[in-house]
Amino acid sequence: MKKPLFLALALCLVFAMAASAQAAPSQEVSEGTYDIVVYTDDTEIIAEDSTGQVISSGTAGTDDSEVIQTAMRAVEDGTVVIAPGNYALSSSIEVEVINPAATPTPTPTSTPVPSGNPDLVVTDISWEPASPATGDTIVMKAVIKNQGDGPTPAGVKHGVLFTFDDGAAGPGVWSDTHTASIAPGAWVTVTANGGSAGATWKAVEGTHTVKANVDDVYRIAESDETNNVMSKEITVPSVAPTPTPTATPTSTPAPSGNPDLVVTDISWEPASPATGDTIVMKAVIKNQGTAATPSGTIHGVAFTSDGNLGSKVWSDDFRTSIAPGASVTVTANGGSAGATWDAAAGTYTIQAWVDDVDRMVEENEDNNVLTKTMTVKATTPAPTPTVTPTPTATATPRPTQTPAPTPGNNVYGADANPTGNPIGGGDGYTNIVSRSSADFIVDTKSELLSALQSARSGDVVYVEGNANIDMSGTYNTRIPAGVTLASNRGENGALGGRIYQSKQSSPPSTAVLFRVDGQNVRITGLRIEGPEKNTNSVSYKPIGIYCTQRNSEIDNCEIWGWCDAGINMAGTGGSGMKAGGYIHHNNIHHCQMDGYGYGIVVTAGGVALIEANYFDYNRHSIAGDGVAGDGYEARYNICGPHALATSPHPFDMHGKASGSTTIAGDEVRIHHNTFLATSPSGAYPIAIRGVPRVGAYIDHNWFYYTQQAPVWQTDGRSGITMTDNLIGASGTLSKSGPIKYV
Secondary structure, X not given: XXXXXXXXXXXXXXXXXXXXXXXXXXXXXXXXXXXXXXXXXXXXXXXXXXXXXXXXXXXXXXXXXXXXXXXXXXXXXXXXXXXXXXXXXXXXXXXXXXXXXXXXXXXXXXXXXOOOOOOEEEEEEEEEOOOOOOOOEEEEEEEEEEOOOOOOOXXXXXXXXXXXXXXXXXXXXXXXXXXXXXXXXXXXXXXXXXEEOEOOEEOOOEEEEEEEEEOOOOOOOXXXXXXXXXXXXXXXXXXXXXXXXXXXXXXXXXXXXXOOEEEEEEEEEOOOOEOOOEEEEEEEEEEOOOOOOOOOOOOOEEEXXXXXXXXXXXXXXXXXXXXXXOEEEEEOOEEEXXXXXXXXXXXXXXXXXXXXXXXXXXXXXXOOEEEEEEEEEOXXXXXXXXXXXXXXXXXXXXXXXXXXXXXXXXXXXXXXXXXXXXXXXOXXXXXXXXXXXXXXXXXXXXXXXXXXXXXXXXXEEEEOOOOEEEOOOOOOEEEOOOOEEEOOOOHHHOOOOEEEOOOOOOOOOEEEEEEEOOOOOEEEOOEEEOOOOOOOOOOOEEEEEEEOOOOOEEEXXXXXXXXXXXXXXXXXXXXXXXXXXXXXXXXXXXXXXXXXXXXXXXXXXXXXXXXXXXXXXXXXXXEEOOOXXXXXXXXXXXXXXOOOOOOOOOEEEOOEEEOOEEEOOXXXXXXXXXXXXXXXXXXXXXEEOOEOOOEEXXXXXXXXXXXXXXXXXXXXXXXXXXXXXXXXXXXXXXXXXXXXXX
């Protein structure tokens, strides 16, 4: 669209407002003899400086006066040049006409009265440096204009999201600092100030499409919501190899400014343990980085064993800064089953992992683990390896001791939990979102709805720990991409903020409380209570969380009373189980309506990693619809002792007819779970209702149920691999099967 500037005939503007234009002799304009040039193609009007930087722009015939006046204000003693074309001015401007034949006299037009809604568009995208090379740090900018009939609201973020090849060339960045009202026809330039990996983009070699999306999370009601995106190409050349210096000494690299924690020693008390001793674990951690560790941050160390000493223990009480080169000794003070191990005869590989949950940014994240061998002496003759101690007859929510039915180092059931957090979350859970990190703090329905409407990627919406928010009659509340909805379940014994629905007289057929509206959403630390907590059939389907987006995380929540499903993961497949949805450390119970009653269900090609949850009083704690693409991995979960009277198997994958066969989804992996229910007779733990297209793999679980085979398969006799599971409360090892074919 831009016209060549060589020999362009122009109007030289005088900085004054008057009634008419005056003619002047013609002259030629060569490149570089102006400060700003204005040009139009009867569609758009643009003002640029002599380097090509856009000063202002707008719609031809509507914004001509504002673009020209902005250009005039941008220079003091310089020259503003108007290229030949038609310009409609809403106010008189005194101009010095250089070529009156080529440029008609501006025609005054009336100024429209603002009314209606704003309409934001992106008129330009720029970056610094303007000519980047591979590896450069790029700062993104955009010009956003309100071309609507009303001003944008003051106090609301005018956000712009920048993406690079739709995410293929690196994580996006955004600007969300402009909150002043933009009048109709006006525009502003905004600069990226945040992003999921920082506020700048690291230039990648090649030609890329940069997109700028203004009001990307719909904070502002606009007259047109379809014109918010502008695209522009950026070309990043490769960096030429640097010639090898011939005689220049190598300079000492500057410190990076980050700590680097390593474990330099592992010890235990007593130093020579014998069978039956209580073992206390210790580790020496050293900061070998170039900066001190942050004060106030937990310097955590997780201790694990490859044998049957017990579940993971950890130290998480050291929070003092460690200077570069300094070391400290920490002692285990917690664990999923206590802070110590009960010594059992054998030789074990002990692992100590500092900063195991990545609380700190380090120079090197790959050197945090040290291993050491521990030998526990036998004080009495070792029992026959196949004999295992029999637990008491009373079923407990969690096995207190994982038996070792073979001489090997296998661990069975949920006590294998290596996550460092308690099964079911709550007390002892460490990955709790701090109230101080919140962008929005809410304790009422109106505040919650307003915050979720305003939040953008990276924001935290925090529900007060004592909140009771009644969402009855409100459905499909959307959680935007990248937003965390959090409360404080487990913090100093807190229950977490409660969000609930009561039964309504005329609910929709599918009544969804929360709908995940984009990727990278996290829901954590909440109590999410549904309206139906018994087995009675109802005419509608309440669902707590409905998610169709990948990379979502639901953790440390209590979820109950959703007679269709507590969580429905729909169509999230196409990559790994965890990318399809990470559901962990929740207490999910009383989802038990006859015919439905799913704690978690995957549908429409959905997948999920389901880890370290406590389930009870559900019809099916985990289920799949069975269509092609459905799948899940379930590990380190406990299914409680309370089974329903009808069709109560905890883990399920439905079957779907496919030609002459019945498929049961794609892939099911069930390992290291504990199933405590022993009755009724139909409470067999697992049902696979067809033949999975990839397979079902069932191993290292502990089934207390003994009335029939723990695994049933209907509509097929293949596709299931079942090995190395314990059966019965006493933990009898079954190397293969048993499976009942129905």
